[in-house]
Amino acid sequence: MADFNVRSDSVNVEQIMEQIRARIREKRGVDYTEQQIRELAAVKLEKFLDPRGVRSDLLNEFRRGDPDPNYAFEDDTIFRSTRGVVQFMRRMLAPVLKLFFNPNPLIHVLHMQSQINDLNAGRHQLYYELIHNLVVETTRLGIEVKNLRMRVESLDARVDFSERRARALEGAVMYRPQIEEEREVLRPSPIAPPERMARAPGSAGPATEIRSAPAVATASPGPGQGAESSGQRSKRRRRRRGRRGGLPAAAIMGLPAGSTQATTSPGPSAPPGASEPATETVAAPPSSDSEIETGASGHGSSTPSAASGPGGFDDEQ
Amino acid sequence: MKLAVVVQRYGQAISGGAELHARYIAEHLARHAEVDVLTTYASDYVTWRNEPGPARERINDIPVQRFHVQHERDLLAFSRQSAQVFQKPHSLVDELRWLDAEGPTSPALVNHIAAHAGLYDFWLFFSYRYYQSYHGARAAAGRAVLVPTAERDPAIGLALFQPLFRGVRALMYNSPEERVMIQAVSGNHDVPGVVVGIGSEVPRNPEPLRFRHKYDIHERFAIYVGRIDENKGCKELFEFFEGYLRDVYGRLSLVLVGQSLLPTPQHPRIRHLGFLSDTDKFDAMAAADLLIIPSYFESLSMVALEAWALGRPVLANGKCDVLKGQCLRSNAGLSYESYEEFLALIRSLEKNPGLGRALGENGRRFFREHYEWPVIEQKYLDVFERLKREPARSAVEPLPPWLARRRRNLPPGEEVMARLPRGAAATPTEEPAATGARP
Numbered sequence: 001m002a003d004f005n006v007r008s009d010s011v012n013v014e015q016i017m018e019q020i021r022a023r024i025r026e027k028r029g030v031d032y033t034e035q036q037i038r039e040l041a042a043v044k045l046e047k048f049l050d051p052r053g054v055r056s057d058l059l060n061e062f063r064r065g066d067p068d069p070n071y072a073f074e075d076d077t078i079f080r081s082t083r084g085v086v087q088f089m090r091r092m093l094a095p096v097l098k099l100f101f102n103p104n105p106l107i108h109v110l111h112m113q114s115q116i117n118d119l120n121a122g123r124h125q126l127y128y129e130l131i132h133n134l135v136v137e138t139t140r141l142g143i144e145v146k147n148l149r150m151r152v153e154s155l156d157a158r159v160d161f162s163e164r165r166a167r168a169l170e171g172a173v174m175y176r177p178q179i180e181e182e183r184e185v186l187r188p189s190p191i192a193p194p195e196r197m198a199r200a201p202g203s204a205g206p207a208t209e210i211r212s213a214p215a216v217a218t219a220s221p222g223p224g225q226g227a228e229s230s231g232q233r234s235k236r237r238r239r240r241r242g243r244r245g246g247l248p249a250a251a252i253m254g255l256p257a258g259s260t261q262a263t264t265s266p267g268p269s270a271p272p273g274a275s276e277p278a279t280e281t282v283a284a285p286p287s288s289d290s291e292i293e294t295g296a297s298g299h300g301s302s303t304p305s306a307a308s309g310p311g312g313f314d315d316e317q
Numbered sequence: 318m319k320l321a322v323v324v325q326r327y328g329q330a331i332s333g334g335a336e337l338h339a340r341y342i343a344e345h346l347a348r349h350a351e352v353d354v355l356t357t358y359a360s361d362y363v364t365w366r367n368e369p370g371p372a373r374e375r376i377n378d379i380p381v382q383r384f385h386v387q388h389e390r391d392l393l394a395f396s397r398q399s400a401q402v403f404q405k406p407h408s409l410v411d412e413l414r415w416l417d418a419e420g421p422t423s424p425a426l427v428n429h430i431a432a433h434a435g436l437y438d439f440w441l442f443f444s445y446r447y448y449q450s451y452h453g454a455r456a457a458a459g460r461a462v463l464v465p466t467a468e469r470d471p472a473i474g475l476a477l478f479q480p481l482f483r484g485v486r487a488l489m490y491n492s493p494e495e496r497v498m499i500q501a502v503s504g505n506h507d508v509p510g511v512v513v514g515i516g517s518e519v520p521r522n523p524e525p526l527r528f529r530h531k532y533d534i535h536e537r538f539a540i541y542v543g544r545i546d547e548n549k550g551c552k553e554l555f556e557f558f559e560g561y562l563r564d565v566y567g568r569l570s571l572v573l574v575g576q577s578l579l580p581t582p583q584h585p586r587i588r589h590l591g592f593l594s595d596t597d598k599f600d601a602m603a604a605a606d607l608l609i610i611p612s613y614f615e616s617l618s619m620v621a622l623e624a625w626a627l628g629r630p631v632l633a634n635g636k637c638d639v640l641k642g643q644c645l646r647s648n649a650g651l652s653y654e655s656y657e658e659f660l661a662l663i664r665s666l667e668k669n670p671g672l673g674r675a676l677g678e679n680g681r682r683f684f685r686e687h688y689e690w691p692v693i694e695q696k697y698l699d700v701f702e703r704l705k706r707e708p709a710r711s712a713v714e715p716l717p718p719w720l721a722r723r724r725r726n727l728p729p730g731e732e733v734m735a736r737l738p739r740g741a742a743a744t745p746t747e748e749p750a751a752t753g754a755r756p
Contacts, residue, residue: 010675011675016651016665017652020658020661024657
């Protein structure tokens, strides 16, 4: 978020809090409390869990299931009777029974089975708790993963942006020395003083020539003059119109060339270099310099001034 | 007018909330009335051990009289009594035993109050939950004014305090939330009560640069001022801030000011400076981007008021109703209730200095309108004037008969507390000074 001025009377804490909460909700979906997570785990499992892996009605199934049937089997169960006399007779005749077969292993096994059934019933409760906790944890993890995924995506976007930004900055830094060199070249060459001297106060001719010369040069950097574009033609037309319009007032009043330039200079936004005579000779648009500064090197190198430099033009002339 | 201030501890070195509150009020009311302070020899709020010292002395030109504490606090007995009255059904006798175990038990002080009740126009009792307030207010009969400094803890649910809230002449609340809570628990709507709070001695021109040079802190930072304790929410603050530190874009450091009862995290961007003088503390607060208050229980955050007086925004724990209410009413602080909110808010304040400035400006205005000392003093004086005009009410209700006191039919304190209304009071705003105490 960028820095901005906020008027103290326009600040509304409640509103800010609402906005922040809305943004958080937007980011992470919904705010879940512990209770909500439990409800989701119990009711909306299919939303978070793979339905093929875990049954969504698992908890309900567990809850619905009747407890396993069991029976009580003690050592004397097979001899019991509601009638005391019968029970007594059975006990008395037990040794006789043992003459035919041994009931003890049978009694022992059935007794053990009853105990195992009890144990299993207890374990079922533990399984239920375990699975319930697992389901709650899985739900929580599912939400966490979802949030983390969103966070990773957001970080990914930020990293992408940073990389692009870094690349752009690297490009700018790479081209900067070249631009500096170009600026050096753009500064008045030793040949320039005579020209400047030729531009005597009051004599507008040389200045006009200087201005028109690069126009020709600008139009003929390429291999064929006849192949000039309509843009170039319209530029030339504009320059001609300018010449027909007469000299700037400052030139007529006999001010030095630098002052004349001040009237023709692009304005306060132009960089300091733009007011130098050499810069004017290439008739560079005011924005071109700033474009180079910001790293748009392609533009700079495509202009004649950047390709060969004004010094070159001077030499040619 | 003659006033007596009764408080459990008193002294310049004592920086506990209610005690400092009492000292400030005594010193400021001394400009308008004759003020005496009655307190104990204790200075440690855990043991209430008697400390050597004169029985009578003057502290900042206020006469102070001290009384012995009968016995130190037995921590084991106190925790057992606390569990009994907070978590189980119990009797009034259990609650009285709890009060005695909590301390500072000073029958000498209570006897003195009973013997000299008529000497003073009003008796100001600070902190409802201590022995001297409960028994002292009963002894001072119709001249007791209570500054409850109540927090949302189970003690508020104990039945023995309800007649106290109904029986004093007036209550000076710290916040609208406190008033709502006490009125809900005791039904004392007919007792005059004013939300006053407390002012603070904030320097007009703190020097943040002096602090930065002195402590070699040149980066932007958030500040925490107070006891570094788990009870104050500092553990959670550390967790949250360490999370924020993992954010590569975050630039704020955390500066901790105050005595530490917790190990502070080892991180180059977390600095613990220990206890600072008032000058350094205010310089530090003025240098900070924001103040963080992570506490869950507050009756009134003085440090928040100080930050606002200095034009600094506050980031407070929204789970504390009082803090949240203060933030909403002042329009000068933001409150968080989760880690995500903490992160989002601290980032917003970090990246929008304009927002911080605007909040701070609101805070400055809020402090000026409600917590400047002339405002606070006037609120007290208005209440005293009103009480002088009105006929004296009957004293605190007497204790029930012997058998009724022993009947275990009182609900646990925690249960009562849980039933009390929750939430911050965004509106109505605190009464303005001029009209707050008018009948």
